Amino acid sequence: MKIAKKGLPAHVAVIMDGNGRWARQRGLPRTVGHRQGMKRVKELVEAAAQAGIKVLTLFAFSTENWSRPKREISMLMNSLGAYLDRNLGELKKNDIRFRVIGRLEQLPGFLREKIENAQEKTKSNAGMVLVLAFNYGARQEITDAARDCARLVQTGSLSPEDIDEKKFRTHLYAADLPDVDLLIRTSGELRISNFLLWQLSYAELYFPKKYWPDFGSRDLSLALKEFQRRKRRFGGIDVDEKSD
Ligand code: IPE
Ligand code: IPE
Ligand code: MG
Numbered sequence: 001m002k003i004a005k006k007g008l009p010a011h012v013a014v015i016m017d018g019n020g021r022w023a024r025q026r027g028l029p030r031t032v033g034h035r036q037g038m039k040r041v042k043e044l045v046e047a048a049a050q051a052g053i054k055v056l057t058l059f060a061f062s063t064e065n066w067s068r069p070k071r072e073i074s075m076l077m078n079s080l081g082a083y084l085d086r087n088l089g090e091l092k093k094n095d096i097r098f099r100v101i102g103r104l105e106q107l108p109g110f111l112r113e114k115i116e117n118a119q120e121k122t123k124s125n126a127g128m129v130l131v132l133a134f135n136y137g138a139r140q141e142i143t144d145a146a147r148d149c150a151r152l153v154q155t156g157s158l159s160p161e162d163i164d165e166k167k168f169r170t171h172l173y174a175a176d177l178p179d180v181d182l183l184i185r186t187s188g189e190l191r192i193s194n195f196l197l198w199q200l201s202y203a204e205l206y207f208p209k210k211y212w213p214d215f216g217s218r219d220l221s222l223a224l225k226e227f228q229r230r231k232r233r234f235g236g237i238d239v240d241e242k243s244d
Helices: 019-025 030-051 063-067 070-093 109-121 138-154 165-169 217-229
Strands: 011-015 055-062 097-101 129-136 182-185 204-206
Touching: 019 030, 030 055, 030 070, 030 217, 055 063, 055 070, 063 070, 070 097, 070 109, 070 129, 097 109, 129 138, 138 165, 182 217, 204 217
Parallel strands: 011 055, 011 182, 055 129, 097 129, 182 204
Antiparallel strands: none
16 A cells, blocks of 8 residues: 655554454464564564654563563563564664663563664664564653653752753653654554553554454554544644634
């Protein structure tokens, strides 16, 4: 499906939800759903880059997901490792810069190494930025930023009066990236689940019913088209509307 470049979102964020239900519906273990979901990641990354999206953020593991069974958690960790092993070459070839947001220090060493290696090997790439939110929680991100600011105040290098939105956001995990324009959450759930609370403030929200393993590049195109039809006002009035 061809998409006009005009009015495309610069930053698309996706809550990849529904792997477990996709598998259960077929009488399969949840882990099969996660495996299938990982295949979609590859397809969607390519489709987003081709469409001209500048930043694609994918929510793959939340700070709340630690409450899942141990087996499922380790499967999710392993599948990110396998994704990086398999796709690093492709990311490099497609000029994609890979980054992770979240508390990396709590991840197993083998995974941290793979993540650091992938970030390092793609850091000079100038095409799309692929951000993976892994062991990510928005409240933690905001709390971490607040703590950073407090430390600077304590050492005297920042005064409380100078903390405004612009300053505060420089302490977020990926401070240089723009706010989210379009949030997609698959599987029909209508919630944010502690994802990018700061960056989503003015995002357009899109909730397709499909489970993540069924969400293909055509579905991404439909989401982008829907975004192009939306009128964003940011608290003002339409640009083509006269004030009377
Ligand atoms: C999303 O699918 C993937 C992760 C949270 C890791 P789920 O595993 O949440 O699937 P459902 O919501 O149980 O169907
Ligand atoms: C959100 O999905 C996290 C990810 C997709 C990684 P969950 O399935 O964990 O969220 P809840 O529990 O339905 O809110
Ligand atoms: Mg879920």
